[in-house]
Amino acid sequence: MRRRNLAVVLGTVAAHSPLSRADVAGRTGLTRAAVSSLVDELIARGTLTEAATAPGGRVGRPGRALAVSDRGPASLGLEIGVAHLAACVADLRGEPRVWRRVERANAGRPPGQVLAEAAALAAEAEAEAAVQGLHVTGRVLAVPGVVPNAPRGLVEHAPNLGWHGVRPADHWPDSATVPDLENEANLGALAELWHADHTAETFVHVSAEAGIGAALVVGGQLFRGTRGFAGELGHIAVHPDGPPCPCGARGCLEQYAGEAAVLREAGLDATGDPVALLAERATAGDAPTLRALERAGRAMGLVLASAVNLIDPDGLVLGGAYAELAEWLLPAIRTELATRVTVRPWDPEAVRASLLGRRGPVLGAALLTVRRLIADPTRLPAT
Amino acid sequence: MRRRNLAVVLGTVAAHSPLSRADVAGRTGLTRAAVSSLVDELIARGTLTEAATAPGGRVGRPGRALAVSDRGPASLGLEIGVAHLAACVADLRGEPRVWRRVERANAGRPPGQVLAEAAALAAEAEAEAAVQGLHVTGRVLAVPGVVPNAPRGLVEHAPNLGWHGVRPADHWPDSATVPDLENEANLGALAELWHADHTAETFVHVSAEAGIGAALVVGGQLFRGTRGFAGELGHIAVHPDGPPCPCGARGCLEQYAGEAAVLREAGLDATGDPVALLAERATAGDAPTLRALERAGRAMGLVLASAVNLIDPDGLVLGGAYAELAEWLLPAIRTELATRVTVRPWDPEAVRASLLGRRGPVLGAALLTVRRLIADPTRLPAT
Numbered sequence: 001m002r003r004r005n006l007a008v009v010l011g012t013v014a015a016h017s018p019l020s021r022a023d024v025a026g027r028t029g030l031t032r033a034a035v036s037s038l039v040d041e042l043i044a045r046g047t048l049t050e051a052a053t054a055p056g057g058r059v060g061r062p063g064r065a066l067a068v069s070d071r072g073p074a075s076l077g078l079e080i081g082v083a084h085l086a087a088c089v090a091d092l093r094g095e096p097r098v099w100r101r102v103e104r105a106n107a108g109r110p111p112g113q114v115l116a117e118a119a120a121l122a123a124e125a126e127a128e129a130a131v132q133g134l135h136v137t138g139r140v141l142a143v144p145g146v147v148p149n150a151p152r153g154l155v156e157h158a159p160n161l162g163w164h165g166v167r168p169a170d171h172w173p174d175s176a177t178v179p180d181l182e183n184e185a186n187l188g189a190l191a192e193l194w195h196a197d198h199t200a201e202t203f204v205h206v207s208a209e210a211g212i213g214a215a216l217v218v219g220g221q222l223f224r225g226t227r228g229f230a231g232e233l234g235h236i237a238v239h240p241d242g243p244p245c246p247c248g249a250r251g252c253l254e255q256y257a258g259e260a261a262v263l264r265e266a267g268l269d270a271t272g273d274p275v276a277l278l279a280e281r282a283t284a285g286d287a288p289t290l291r292a293l294e295r296a297g298r299a300m301g302l303v304l305a306s307a308v309n310l311i312d313p314d315g316l317v318l319g320g321a322y323a324e325l326a327e328w329l330l331p332a333i334r335t336e337l338a339t340r341v342t343v344r345p346w347d348p349e350a351v352r353a354s355l356l357g358r359r360g361p362v363l364g365a366a367l368l369t370v371r372r373l374i375a376d377p378t379r380l381p382a383t
Numbered sequence: 384m385r386r387r388n389l390a391v392v393l394g395t396v397a398a399h400s401p402l403s404r405a406d407v408a409g410r411t412g413l414t415r416a417a418v419s420s421l422v423d424e425l426i427a428r429g430t431l432t433e434a435a436t437a438p439g440g441r442v443g444r445p446g447r448a449l450a451v452s453d454r455g456p457a458s459l460g461l462e463i464g465v466a467h468l469a470a471c472v473a474d475l476r477g478e479p480r481v482w483r484r485v486e487r488a489n490a491g492r493p494p495g496q497v498l499a500e501a502a503a504l505a506a507e508a509e510a511e512a513a514v515q516g517l518h519v520t521g522r523v524l525a526v527p528g529v530v531p532n533a534p535r536g537l538v539e540h541a542p543n544l545g546w547h548g549v550r551p552a553d554h555w556p557d558s559a560t561v562p563d564l565e566n567e568a569n570l571g572a573l574a575e576l577w578h579a580d581h582t583a584e585t586f587v588h589v590s591a592e593a594g595i596g597a598a599l600v601v602g603g604q605l606f607r608g609t610r611g612f613a614g615e616l617g618h619i620a621v622h623p624d625g626p627p628c629p630c631g632a633r634g635c636l637e638q639y640a641g642e643a644a645v646l647r648e649a650g651l652d653a654t655g656d657p658v659a660l661l662a663e664r665a666t667a668g669d670a671p672t673l674r675a676l677e678r679a680g681r682a683m684g685l686v687l688a689s690a691v692n693l694i695d696p697d698g699l700v701l702g703g704a705y706a707e708l709a710e711w712l713l714p715a716i717r718t719e720l721a722t723r724v725t726v727r728p729w730d731p732e733a734v735r736a737s738l739l740g741r742r743g744p745v746l747g748a749a750l751l752t753v754r755r756l757i758a759d760p761t762r763l764p765a766t
Contacts, residue, residue: 146726157726202609216694223601225695226585229727232692237685237723240622248725249688302620305632306689309615311599312608340620342631343529343540344612 002038005030006377009038010047010068014093014374018051018065039066044382046072047092047373068093073373073380074134077187077365078122078179079142082107082160082210083273085118087125088359090366091134092373094195098128099359103273107210108162115171122177137380138369139179141168142187142361144211149228153181159246160211180368185231186222187364188319189215191356194367200315204307205354206233206300207361208322209275210259216311234258236306238299256299265292275321282328290328297329301336304351308341319354320361326353385421388413389760392421393430393451397476397757401434401448422449428763429455430475430756451476456756456763457517460570460748461505461562462525465490465543465593466656468501470508471742473749474517475756477578481511482742486656490593491545495554502556520763521752522562524551525570525744527594532611536564542629543594563751568614569605570747571702572598574739577750583698587690588737589616589683590744591705592658593642599694617641619689621682639682648675658704665711676711683712684719687734691724702737703744709736 012027013019019027025035042048051065070091079086083105089098100121106114118141126136145158155166172178189205205215212234216223224230234254235247242251255261259274266289268277281289304316318326318333334348354360373379395410396402404422408415425431434448453474462469466488472481483504489497501524509519528541538549555561572588588598595617599606607613617637618630625634638644642657649672651660664672687699701709701716717731737743756762 159726214693218601218606223694226697227695227727230693230695232695232726235723235726236689236692238623240681240685249723298623302623303689306619306686307693309619310597310613310690310693311606312610312613312615314609340618340632343542343615343618344610 003376003378005034005038006042007375009035010042010374010377013048013066014068017067020064020066024066041382042377045377045380047377047380070095071133072135073137074129075366075369075373076122076126076129076136076139076179077142077362077367077369078118078139079184079362079365080106080114080118080144080161081184082144085114085121086359086362087118087121088362088366089125089129089134089136090363090370092370094367094370096363096366097132097134098125100125100128101362106161111161111163111166111168112171114161115168116173119173119177122179138372139177140187140365140368141179141181142184142365143181144184144209144213146229146232147181147183147186149224149226155181182365182368183213183215183228183231184361185213185320186215186224187362187368188354188356188360189217189317189364190222191360191364191367192317192319192354193217193220194371195356195363200313200317200350202311202313203315203317204231204233204304204311204313205317205319206304206322207320208257208300208318209320209358212254212258212300214307216313218311233303233307236303238302253299253303257296262292262296265295275324279324282325293325293328294332297332298336300329301333302340304333305337305340308337308346309343312344314350316351317354318351319357321358323353323355323357386759386761388417388421389425390758392418393425393757393760396431396449397451400450403447403449407449424765425760427765428760430760430763453478454516455518456520457512458749458752458756459505459509459512459519459522459562460525460745460750460752461501461522462567462745462748463489463497463501463527463544464567465527468497468504469742469745470501470504471745471749472508472512472517472519473746473753475753477750477753479746479749480515480517481508483508483511484745489544494544494546494549494551497544498551498554499556502560505560505562521755522560523570523748523751524562524564525567525748526564527567527592527596529612529615530564530566530569532607532609538564565748565751566596566598566611566614567744568596568703569598569607570745570751571737571739571743572600572700572747573605574743574747574750575700575702575737576600576603577754578739578746583696583700583733585694585696586698586700587614587616587687587694587696588700588702589687589705590703591640591683591701592703592741595637595641595683597690599696601694616686616690619686621685636682636686640679645675645679648678658707662707665708673711676708677715680712680715681719684716685723687716688720688723691720691729692726695727697733699734700737701734702740704741706736706738706740 025032049069074091077088087100090096146156169178185207188207201220202218207213214231214233235252237251238256239251243255245252408418432452457474460471470483473479529539552561568590571590584603590596597614597616618635620634621639622634626638628635
């Protein structure tokens with residue numbers, strides 16, 4: 001019960017700070033004596049700070065301002081992408097304090113090598129966070145592959161990396177800092193849910209770049225499917241007899257809207273950052289690029305219409321690197337949705353681009369630990 | 384708290400009867416005195432009976448056998464199909480006691496006329512149930528159309544009936560017997576969940592006949608979507624440039640696997656019971672019929688593969704009238720799933736035919752009230 005009340009008090013301050021102890025009692029229904037004891041413990045655990053002055057100077061309600069700490073406990077998000085590594089350290093308020101991103105051609109490289117470099121990037125980010133008075137207490141790694149519900153800690157398959165049955169813990173240089181694992185699309189969706197300014201509680205979050213994944217958020221909760229494989233949007237069929245896909249099927253969405261397919265259709269070479277290149281050519285009005293993006297948007301729209309017809313979400317979010325191509329993809333996606341979602345009303349504005357874009361998955365990875373700590377502050381030692 | 388305990392006791396007897404009062408106390412952790420008081424109330428509300436002899440004759444545990452009543456409170460399921468009306472009365476044990484089914488060409492007829500006939504069929508079924516000592520205390524109507532989460536009581540759209548914005552209560556002859564509404568695929572799925580002998584907790588239930596609908600059951604609960612429109616399987620695209628569909632899109636599953644499309648492909652006329660006709664011709668080895676069913680199965684398999692890739696269920700159930708065509712549809716469905724679900728392991732046996740078939744929706748409609756009464760016996764008056 002005390003654990004639950006610690007979470008209630010910390011969650012209340014996180015959502016509404018600054019608050020005085022009296023404000024917290026008022027909002028939670030706990031007695032002021034109970035709140036004081038809980039607040040003292042939360043301060044001891046490094047999760048709350050209490051300023052010397054009253055919040056907002058309201059008359060008749062003296063009290064010092066409580067806020068979630070911007071020092072002390074923090075969390076690390078890491079990401080292994082097909083062409084990059086990224087790290088983010090967030091404080092307990094959920095604010096990102098350190099960002100790192102390096103380009104790396106990870107596809108086809110030995111997983112041990114890639115994981116060692118990710119661990120090195122993580123150590124750099126943690127060191128930079130330490131300078132700001134933050135110490136990382138939880139780590140989550142985003143991967144562009146399938147992470148089963150059980151056993152945890154396994155990347156069952158990451159086709160665009162060429163990984164099969166990789167267990168990051170087996171390659172991690174320091175057993176004390178092995179991260180938890182999660183699919184990047186799932187983490188991008190959680191970042192969207194927790195960090196972005198919108199109201200949809202049930203949505204499909206598309207995470208597109210080299211591969212195309214998706215995550216389903218249902219009633220404010222991530223829906224991972226029976227075994228953790230939900231959201232394989234990239235291998236939904238656009239055309240039954242379409243081009244063969246390395247997955248073994250034909251006509252999968254990735255064959256129309258994946259980075260390689262769009263570059264090919266646009267007649268471009270995949271050097272540097274393909275999404276930035278596509279955006280540059282589209283901005284310049286290059287006709288083959290515009291046609292390729294329209295074709296990709298149509299294919300995404302067809303598959304998203306299937307998702308809408310099947311699960312009836314509030315909204316659709318275009319995330320990942322492709323958020324930067326939204327200007328050219330969204331019109332075709334909306335056209336296709338309007339054509340194919342007809343049995344029910346569908347608001348064209350219910351599909352939109354993520355404001356987080358490429359930063360979504362690594363931010364979600366960092367926020368996952370923050371959320372866990374807020375939900376159970378006893379995970380942190382009392383000092 | 385007493386309401387909850389009444390439900391616990393009734394639910395325990397429903398799941399494990401016959402039990403003695405002592406057995407119930409043992410299973411629930413309630414005191415024997417509490418159980419006795421609760422059992423007395425449940426008997427007074429007509430939900431339990433107590434026989435004179437001990438269950439199983441176990442030594443040292445005297446007590447009279449409690450069982451859920453097979454008389455008294457009962458529930459009515461009704462169904463309006465495109466070509467039939469059906470009614471079912473189930474007792475509190477969930478056993479169907481009255482079945483009625485009549486062929487009726489309901490497509491395009493005035494909704495008021497169809498609803499009046501459904502109400503007459505319901506009255507007949509209730510009268511027949513009364514002869515068996517059953518009195519109906521709740522009514523649910525299954526419709527082949529979209530029933531929004533809000534406002535309830537509205538059939539927003541039933542394309543194969545030609546209904547738009549129909550409110551059955553406006554046409555029902557007796558305001559005391561107006562049924563609750565639910566989509567037929569949803570009710571078929573609930574019947575499958577509650578009545579069939581299988582273990583899947585998360586599955587897609589396809590309900591096919593004139594139209595093709597589906598329902599999603601997630602973790603043992605019906606998933607209706609944000610607005611109640613989840614499961615529109617019939618309008619998921621099989622081919623982006625396929626035949627036009629009355630819904631306004633092209634290449635929808637119904638254009639490949641709906642009754643009319645299969646009959647056309649098989650070169651058959653739609654007289655009598657089209658599904659029975661298809662089964663008869665397929666049994667006789669008629670090549671065009673076999674080809675048409677294989678084509679329909681392939682299309683269903685493609686769309687179901689999309690569903691598996693998107694939501695990662697335990698299983699898929701082929702229900703409704705098409706369960707009778709499973710022998711010819713399932714091989715093609717399984718082939719397509721094996722080709723298109725490749726990023727994760729998929730067991731071909733995870734797709735199977737419903738044992739309830741055409742009876743699923745009306746049985747589910749009856750069981751819905753039974754479940755509600757078991758979950759809250761205070762809905763019934765104490766006599």
